[in-house]
Amino acid sequence: MGRPTTKDLAKVAGVSLATIDRVLNARPGVRQVTVERVNRAIKEINFVRDFSAANLARSKEYELVFLLPDHDDEFIGLIREAITEANQSLAHERINVTVVRGPANDPHRLAEEIDTLSALGVDGVAIMAPETPQVRDAISRLDARGIAVVAFVANQPNAESTSFVGINNQAAGRTVGQLMARFTGEKRGMVLVQTETIQSRDSQERRLGFDTIMAKYAQRLKVCPSLEDYGDPVRTAQIFKAALQSDLPVVGIYLMNHDIHEAMQAIEAFGPSQGIVVIAHELTPQTCARLVDGSLDAVITQDVGHLVHSSIRVLKAKITNTSTVASQERIRIEITLRENMPEEKPTVAENIE
Amino acid sequence: MGRPTTKDLAKVAGVSLATIDRVLNARPGVRQVTVERVNRAIKEINFVRDFSAANLARSKEYELVFLLPDHDDEFIGLIREAITEANQSLAHERINVTVVRGPANDPHRLAEEIDTLSALGVDGVAIMAPETPQVRDAISRLDARGIAVVAFVANQPNAESTSFVGINNQAAGRTVGQLMARFTGEKRGMVLVQTETIQSRDSQERRLGFDTIMAKYAQRLKVCPSLEDYGDPVRTAQIFKAALQSDLPVVGIYLMNHDIHEAMQAIEAFGPSQGIVVIAHELTPQTCARLVDGSLDAVITQDVGHLVHSSIRVLKAKITNTSTVASQERIRIEITLRENMPEEKPTVAENIE
């Protein structure tokens, strides 16, 4: 005997299949007493709806959308790859994932973009965007229309009923701090922190965590105010040149941006060739290469595949009103050194023949 | 229009549903030319079988077994929890996971245990056991009966057609080496390496990786021969006492065992209270606590939930003869410091009501 079915449930609850159906799908026309009788029976025989069969019968596909920033850095690229991959492996489960790009730095237009989604028969949205009042309101509107929402990578702490899939940035900053404190040994000097803009919540949280640990464990080091480059390569070069040529020797650099290309070039151009501990975020082809050649000492990572899959699971759970396994949805703050970089291991299973 | 169905496939291939069925399920009675015609049509319309529907029709449950060592340490406990959890979340997918315990250190009896499994209608087995000829042969026998096998945590490199779900232990050892080299700063002295037995393949690989890095980056440190404690608490205390009271100061300790309780007690009893860098494996309640209180400096981790889920996905893929997404099945070597320890974040989704 397998799991109990709706038939078993009907028998135990002493009602017909039709009533079971009405209760399970929250259709009208059932007395409260009967609803409760059915619910008791559900618990009694530990009934769980067979979602494969349910979806089959509904012949419904879940439409999920990832709303990503419209600029392209390597991190976003990895996310898009992971989404494509997920879309393929989830085709079996009647889940369709698409990507929509939105202007991350224009809250009004972004909010409009979000509003558009609700018209398109979308069932769930994962939003990666800086927190703004406009976005928060747009999320509420989605919520009002019964569309599931997840904050993806960037938290939306003020949007209610929106789960967050991503890392605790303050903890990430602390982790970088700890590594910086330990990797610099007993050296004295200056630590640079670079970011695109200190306006962004992520930057602020990471910086806060970083400072906490530096203050606690590395008072020998002087942590400079964040260097903002506003995404401008010329400015990046300038600020690094200035900082690296100041009196105090630079012993550590924390790169908060996803895109580290310009910064690394500036460091190589103006800094000493050896001995600066450089720590960055996100494992991309570029950061990988730089871990290998030693120009980066550590990279703080959130597993992109995990981020995407977790978001999808959470969205699906919200849509079908089921529960998720909390421990599985926790995104780890990973530390990657040259030694524990993922290798390309050979594919494990065979293809369909 | 959703995905193509068997009907569409039949139309395109110019054959009947019955023939499609025979081809898809490798039933006899179809000419080779016809099989190829169907296969061409599959590619042409990009047909993918709907496994939910297929499983529904089969009304078959997949029986998976995790064969775990019969001793109980915290790591095994975590694995068992993860399996229980997975079993619940996979009930929807008609996957049943059970745990069987086997005598890890008695290859003959373990092999018998494995043989028993094939009688029980088991479809797939994840085996966590040291590599021995007996086990390898038992795995071949499973294989011969068409039962999918995965080597879990401990690799079985000589068992053919057996995938491995776990980490590269040599890389893990290298990672520990790098951390040890950097965390000890400029200090000089001795590094201890403790293991249950240097016989085990895992220990050997980890040690090898560790030594490679120490030789390369920390020649100032003297790495001692591995201290074997054979799982005996008394012996653990003895060897640590002797090592810690020798002439050269101990600056670092690498604990390879899952169970670190005895070792840590000995270190606290006989070593200096401060300044020794201690690195261990696996994130358990105990190692967590010791990261927090500072008596451990770093823990090398493989995500247990990921291990379990990945094994299940790989087994399922083998059984249904489908493919897995390689990047998703790669188990990361994670570094955990106090700062990036997983927090208990509140459950994200609601329960069924």
Place this chain on the structure above:
DNA sequence: CTTGACATGAGGTACGTACGTCATTTAGAA
């Protein structure tokens, strides 16, 4: 030409659920 082996088609039932229609029962008010 017959025979038989094999290849293929046609059609049904089942899996567990969704969802529709229509008939019937029940409860509460008149």
Place this chain on the structure above:
DNA sequence: TTCTAAATGACGTACGTACCTCATGTCAAG
């Protein structure tokens, strides 16, 4: 009691696939 609306039951069809039976087609050996 009688009427009415609400609650419930009975039943059919559908989703995409598996798997069974039986009929029919084809081809080559005898």
